[in-house]
Amino acid sequence: MGMTIAEKILAAHSGHTTLTPGQLIECQTDWVLCHEITTPAALRMLEERGMDRVFNPDQIVAVPDHSVPAMNIKAAQMYQKLKSWVKEKGIKHFYDVGRGGIAHVVLENTGLMKPGQTLVSGDSHTCNAGALGTFATGVGSTDLAGAIYAGMVWFKVPETMLIKVTGQTQQGVTPKDIVLEVIKRIGADGANYLVMEWVGDYIDNLDMEGRFTLANMAIEAGGKTGIVAVDDTTRAYMAERGVTPDQYTEYQSDPDAKYKVMVEVDASQVEPTVAYPNIPSNGRVAGSDHIPVTHAYVGSCTNGRISDLRDVARILKGNKVAEGVQMIVVPATQLIWKQAAQEGLLEIFVDAGASVSYPSCGACLGMHSGVLGPNDVCISSTNRNFVGRMGDPSAAIYLASPATVAASAVAGFIADPRAYNHTLPNTSAQVTGGAAD
Ligand SMILES: CC(C)[C@H](C(=O)O)[C@@H](O)C(=O)O
Ligand code: SF4
Structure with a gap:
């Protein structure tokens, strides 16, 4: 049977040739993204168990972003914890205050995260990176600890929702309006534990920034992640960051891939939308x-x-x-x-x-x-x-x-x-x- 992009990425990272939704897998993670809010708890868990190590300091990206520059002493301590761990473990990719920004946006822009890869982070908007044709998702502090320690994480293979957006928007209507419209239609739990895969000529014509906005909001419908297949726009985006196609794997969903549900949106009918x-x-x-x-x-x-x-x-x-x-x-x-x-x-x-x-x-x-x-x-x-x-x-x-x-x-x-x-x-x-x- 055909497979979706997400199933193919998960299969490639868990030693399977095929996967069925619902199956439990142990999955390798190519990247772990760490910020100062959830990482300290994961590090404490590892320290308490004498498991204080990192699977690979070159595959961890650390970006303090939530409470920086610190607005109180507690925030300063969280920041200090992240920073001292980075130093101690030799974490290669550290974007300190003044050199980074919001972790998801810093990461998308570096060229480190490549199509076909996996990413976890102790942050629910990790799904953002799915716009690059990756499987990227937020996890709790315990799973984050496991990922930091072993570069592994377990998943129940999610089913996929196909969202087909056709046509062009009116002037003044943006990807944010499209995703608010989709969430309005399906509900805040409408994509619970589903991958939200975006297709259609609206998506084909959309730049990467707009695609990140769509993927980013998957969690607001309960989605496990959002995903957009690699195309020329993705390739050009990677090339601008010095990354060539031989450095990554492109996955496309098979024509007979199985989707749990399909949502169709006519972009020309979407109006500027406000979530009350x-x-x-x-x-x-x-x-x-x-x-x-x-x-x-x-x-x-x-x-x-x-x-x-x-x-x-x-x-x-x-x-x-x-x-x-x-x-x-x-x-x-x-x-x-x-x-x-x-x-x-x-x-x-x-x-x-x-x-x-x-x-x-x-x-x-x-x-x-x-x-x-x-x-x-x-x-x-x-x-x-x-x-x-x-x-x-x-x-x-x-x-x-x-x-x-x-x-x-x-x-x-x-x-x-x-x-x-x-x-x-x-x-x-x-x-x-x-x-x-
Ligand atoms: C602090 C962090 C754990 C949280 C998240 O996971 O999303 C935050 O980024 C948010 O947007 O609420
Ligand atoms: S939603 Fe994004 S910007 Fe807002 S707190 Fe979470 S990670 Fe930061």
Whole structure:
């Protein structure tokens, strides 16, 4: 019987020629991604058992990102723990504060993670890397400990959901709107333990940044991971990072691969979508209700990339953030921050009255740099709008694309970005490479 991409990658990493969903496998992991929030717990587990080693210091990527630069002593200690372990074990790929940013976005950009590989991390948005045709998923601290120690992790082979997106979007509609629309249709548990495989001519025409946004949000529908097959866009992306096709394996799903369910989306019918509180599946058309906002947040591993910042700048250029609205823009990595500076985007943000922050997870999970207070109302390009996610439990979080966030910041209430159509010069440059190894 035919196999999906995910099944093929898992088979290749577990010594099987075929696999059936539901089967339990022991799987090799090519990469382990470590940040300062979940790694310390995994390290403590290993230390307590006298198993304090790493399977291969060259296959671990460490990036402090959630609570950096530290905003309190506890955060400083977590950071210190990660950093001292990196030093002690000789972890090769360490992207320290000032040289990295949000771990998933740092990793996608380095060229380290290659098509056909496997990745685990103690972070649920690890699925982000699936856009490169990889099997990448978040695991708990115990599995993370096992992966650090042995380079192995066990999985129940997931079934796959096929999401076929055809046609082209209207101007002002972005991949974030597509994925919010899909989650709205299938529900926040609609892809529970399923691989979400994206196909269709919309995907074929989509750049890598958009594909990362789609793969990144798989977990918001309960997905085990998101995945996009390798094509010329992926190959070009890898080539820009000095990686040639002989250095990786491309897997395609067989024509007779078995899918648990198929979802079809006509991209031309998707409108700018806003997920209302308190669940990402609560999507409605942007601007359908008059909802004044106090905060507008652009950032995160979902939507803090250079193309996102350009979308925001197009709308903010020549406009002002409405009085009473606090707008915060967080470029996801140092390299994106620098690129945005070079293109003049940061100046546009500042002129419009927005704060530009340093790369980090920041207020995405309510840790720092824009934490919401009681009854605040935030339109955000992040991925979760659960109660208390960005701060006080009484604050309301509306999830949207960066374009919708920018349009809303200018309007002072949740607005439809289609009313804006500014152009920016010099917007084709790519952000490539690792910041520092
Ligand atoms: C802190 C970390 C474990 C968490 C996750 O796993 O996703 C965070 O990144 C989040 O987005 O909630
Ligand atoms: S940016 Fe937000 S969603 Fe992404 S890893 Fe950080 S906290 Fe999690």
